[in-house]
Amino acid sequence: MHSQFDVIIAGAGPVGLFLATELGLAGLAVLVLERDPADTNPIKAQPLGLRGLNTPSLEALYRRGLLGAALVDSGAALAHVKPNEGFRSAGHFARLPINADWFAPSRWPYRPAGPAFGTALTDLATLNRALTERALALGVSIRYCAEVQGLTQHDGGVRVQAGSEVFESQWLVGCDGGRSHVRKLAGIAFEGTEPSFTGYQLLCELADPEQLKPGFQTTPAGFYAKAGQGLVMVTEFDQGRFDRSRSITLDYAQALLRRVSGTDVTIKALHQAHSHTDRAKLASRYCQGRVLLAGDSAHIHSPMGGQGLNTGLGDAINLGWKLAACINGWANPGLLDSYEAERRPVASQVLAWSRAQAAVMAPSPQGRALGALFKDLIESQDGANYFIGRIWGLTQRYELGDSHPLVGASAPDFQLSGSRLGQRLHSGQGLLLDFTHDPALCVFCRPWQGRLDYLAGTAEDTLGLKALLIRPDGVVAWLAEGEVDLTAAEAALVRWFGPA
Numbered sequence: 001m002h003s004q005f006d007v008i009i010a011g012a013g014p015v016g017l018f019l020a021t022e023l024g025l026a027g028l029a030v031l032v033l034e035r036d037p038a039d040t041n042p043i044k045a046q047p048l049g050l051r052g053l054n055t056p057s058l059e060a061l062y063r064r065g066l067l068g069a070a071l072v073d074s075g076a077a078l079a080h081v082k083p084n085e086g087f088r089s090a091g092h093f094a095r096l097p098i099n100a101d102w103f104a105p106s107r108w109p110y111r112p113a114g115p116a117f118g119t120a121l122t123d124l125a126t127l128n129r130a131l132t133e134r135a136l137a138l139g140v141s142i143r144y145c146a147e148v149q150g151l152t153q154h155d156g157g158v159r160v161q162a163g164s165e166v167f168e169s170q171w172l173v174g175c176d177g178g179r180s181h182v183r184k185l186a187g188i189a190f191e192g193t194e195p196s197f198t199g200y201q202l203l204c205e206l207a208d209p210e211q212l213k214p215g216f217q218t219t220p221a222g223f224y225a226k227a228g229q230g231l232v233m234v235t236e237f238d239q240g241r242f243d244r245s246r247s248i249t250l251d252y253a254q255a256l257l258r259r260v261s262g263t264d265v266t267i268k269a270l271h272q273a274h275s276h277t278d279r280a281k282l283a284s285r286y287c288q289g290r291v292l293l294a295g296d297s298a299h300i301h302s303p304m305g306g307q308g309l310n311t312g313l314g315d316a317i318n319l320g321w322k323l324a325a326c327i328n329g330w331a332n333p334g335l336l337d338s339y340e341a342e343r344r345p346v347a348s349q350v351l352a353w354s355r356a357q358a359a360v361m362a363p364s365p366q367g368r369a370l371g372a373l374f375k376d377l378i379e380s381q382d383g384a385n386y387f388i389g390r391i392w393g394l395t396q397r398y399e400l401g402d403s404h405p406l407v408g409a410s411a412p413d414f415q416l417s418g419s420r421l422g423q424r425l426h427s428g429q430g431l432l433l434d435f436t437h438d439p440a441l442c443v444f445c446r447p448w449q450g451r452l453d454y455l456a457g458t459a460e461d462t463l464g465l466k467a468l469l470i471r472p473d474g475v476v477a478w479l480a481e482g483e484v485d486l487t488a489a490e491a492a493l494v495r496w497f498g499p500a
């Protein structure tokens, strides 16, 4: 039996690692148990490991000073994302490209552009490296080749078995991916829909690449794309029949590519291959006793439109400070419950988004009819802004019981004197941002010192706001536009930062 940890995290994927950094920042004793050896898996590097990050993910990394280390050169963007020269891509819906030039900043008054605005690319190897380094620097312990195989909950915590070793902790968080063992051991149901397709990424050399047309090609069986850097992407609408525990051989890949492309293209060499489906499932609950779930262990769906990692990083930054507050003894009752209440609806919407895309891409008369209709919408300014808002994550807002559009949403990255707001959130504490420089407000929030920083400042543009209470995850919990209402401010302080 090993010494007691505050939190054990199963899985050193990006979500487990980011959560570990959040808990480490709060001074907790954290152990990450990872099934595989330290990151050597080549599919996590480019090009197969490339992942798109949306604004909430960029903001999360930026607010912890991790943005520079986590991103890769955007020049590595896959060629297929750019439909033609001069087109600025804002992303895609069901492979229908969205023109970034349609983006209308005036529609997003609380979203001033800053270093974490829009989208950017990372790859899993780079992201995991940056997060591992930060976690270790914060004193997190990481054990590789340590697969979580069993757990027992008792009054004070969880006993976790990995191989012949047993570890004790107050809480266990399953960040162990879509096939999560932790989720199954905790008896949490995974509910949703079965797949309509299997998608493949093939890193290969073609003997006769000219047989495949450039760009995305829809065919009666699905679609394919030559994506640059030797990457060929193929999607077959086979109801997910491919057995994904099988390895993808050159013979299989060639037959697949010929079947879907309708050509007799030849694969000379297959270097790497990976498959996925559009199976869409959501954990029935995110917490069972002292076991919590985050990332793919709580939600899976097709990678179409790149949302899984983004949703998981959002889980981690939402959960970290709440769990730390519970362990550090100052959380209000209900604070930890707000994790599931806020994050499960986000995942549910992402699943719906993924299902809608699968329906639009289906190689059927219905799919083609839907595709034509969506194309018209996307090519209008209203439509483009709707899709950009969803894809970039600009519309994400938690329902906190205040109808102001900024309450529950991400705090604007104000340009303050000498720094931007995001740079003032590195400590992982909350922030009371006071544009009125009111000494009363400063004195008023003093009892929450240690959980909350106070900053009296000026901004280039205060957006008409007098004061804001910002949670450690960057979400606005309360604000004042006119006179500061100290009663409302106190209620928000107690709700999110516990009794004074």
Ligand SMILES: Cc1cc2nc3c(=O)[nH]c(=O)nc-3n(C[C@H](O)[C@H](O)[C@H](O)COP(=O)(O)OP(=O)(O)OC[C@H]3O[C@@H](n4cnc5c(N)ncnc54)[C@H](O)[C@@H]3O)c2cc1C
Pocket: 010, 011, 012, 013, 014, 015, 016, 033, 034, 035, 036, 050, 051, 052, 053, 146, 147, 148, 149, 175, 176, 177, 178, 180, 181, 182, 201, 275, 276, 294, 295, 296, 297, 303, 305, 306, 307, 308, 309, 310, 311, 312
């Ligand atoms: C082709 C493709 C493209 C994608 N593109 C994007 C994109 O552009 N944007 C985006 O947001 N998302 C994208 N995604 C989704 C994204 O990659 C995943 O959602 C994300 O990696 C999930 O992170 P995670 O940490 O939750 O899980 P994982 O990355 O699966 O990590 C889980 C970790 O747990 C470990 N583990 C498993 N079982 C155990 C156990 N019992 N004990 C201990 N450790 C265990 C595993 O070894 C692994 O290291 C894409 C996915 C695919 C397949």
